Every structure is written in C-alpha cells, then in structure tokens.
Amino acid sequence: MDIMVDNLQGYGVIELLQAHLVDMYATSPPESVHTLDIEALKHPTITFLCAKQAGVVLGCVALKELTATHGEIKSMRTASAARNQGVACALLSHLFDMAQSRGYRQLSLETGSMVFFDPARRLYLRHGFNYCGPFSDYQPDPNSLFMTRLIESINL
Template sequence: MDIMIDDLQGSGVIELLQAHLADMYATSPPESVHALDIEALKHPSITFWCAKQADIVLGCVAIKQLTPTHGEIKSMRTAATARNQGVASTLLLHILDVAKSRGYQRLSLETGSMDFFASARRLYERHQFDYCGPFSDYELDPNSLFMTRLIER
C-alpha cells in the first residue's frame, strides 16, 4: 500500500469522498455533519493523503492544522472493498508520524456518537485517543464525540 499526498482530482478519491459525505448525511442531522466537501479539503491548512494499491484507492485521511502545535484529523475513510484489511490503522499511524514530524503536541478529531461510528471510535481508542470536550470551533452536540491524543516527541 502506498500513501501519498493527493490533489483531490482522481475519480477514485472523489467517489470515496462522495460516499463518505453521503454516509455522514444519512446517519447524522445536517447541523451535526462536520465532514468537509472536496473544495473545503483543498484549503491551505489541510493536507490530504490517499492510500492506493495498484492504482486502486483503498482509503484517505487529512490533517487540518488548527495551531502550530495542534492538528485535527478529517475525512478518515476506508473504501468498502478494503475494510478489515488494516488500511485505517496504516493511515492513522502515517498521520501520527506526520503530526510528530510537524511538531504537533496534540492531534484531535470529531466523530459521531451513533452506532454507525462505533468501529471508528474503537480504532481511535486502540491508538490511545481519549475522549475530550469540544475543541477549536466545535460546540457540545449529542451527535458528536470528541477525541484527542498527545503526540510523543
């Protein structure tokens, strides 16, 4: 599996992100959906990666820089055909390394509180993310859970 910075132009990545957004809107009220669309993911504060094998998109993840020492995980998604193959863990380990190399002290995320998001929460828990309160511009929302992890130097 190759993980590389992606320009959000390829059809495989676009289809994966469209499926991600569709699932978010199908499982959460619109005001509780914090997933970014393709144009928003092109913001200069965001770096977007794609995992591929033989030119097949397996997954994606992004980091949004909130401050020089705090990053946020965005758009973490594994393709349906690649689930339970370690793609999400590999992507998460990759961005933890990136966060460390950037000098981040903390990496945080927002995820849903519904059963649909249980496997994602278990993934983050396995990688030492702890539950926390809202960060950045987020507010308390019964449909959202917030997690964070200190980055070891």
C-alpha cells in the same frame, strides 16, 4: 500499499469522499455533519492523504492544522472493499509521523455518537485516543463525540 499526499482530483478519491458525505448525511442531522467537501479539503491548512494499491484507492485521511502544535484528523475513510485489511491503521501511522515531523503535540478529532460510528471510535481508542470536550470551533452536540491524543505518547 502506498500512502501519499493527494490533489483530490482523481476519480477514485472523489468517489470515496462522495460516499463519505452521503453516509454522514444519512446518519447525522445536517447541523451535526462536520465532514468537509472536496473544495474545503483543498484549504491550505489541510493536507489530504490517500492510500492506494495498484492504482486503486483504499482509503483516505486529512490533517488540518489548528495551531502550530495541534492538528485535527478529518475525512478518515476506508473503501468498503478494503475494510479490515489494516488500511485505517496504516493511514493513522502515516498521519502520526506527519504530525510529529510538523511539531504537533496533539491530534484531535470529531466523530459521530451514533452506532454507525462505533468501528471508528474503537479504532481511535485502540490507537490511544481518549474522549474529550469540544475543541477548536466545535460546540457541544449530542450527535458528536470528541477525541484527542498527545503526540509524545504516539508509539504504534
């Protein structure tokens, strides 16, 4: 599996992100959907990563710089056919290395509070994230849960 910065132009990546958006709007009220569309993911503060094997997109994740020491995980998604094969763990490991190299001290994320998001929350808990309050521009929302992890303690 190869993980690399992606330009968000390939069909496989676009298809994966469109499926992600559809799922988010199907499981959360519109005002609680914080998923970024493809154009928003092209913002200069965001680095988008894609995992591929033999040219097939297996998953993706984005790293948004909130401050010089704080990053946010966005758009974490594994393709349906690649689930439970270590793609998400590999993406997180790559993301942690990138965050460390940038000098970030903390990574945070927002995810849904519904049962649909249980697998994602379990993944983040296994990788040392803890629940926290809203960060950055987020507001309290019963449909959202917030998680964070200090970079110094990242050791997969």
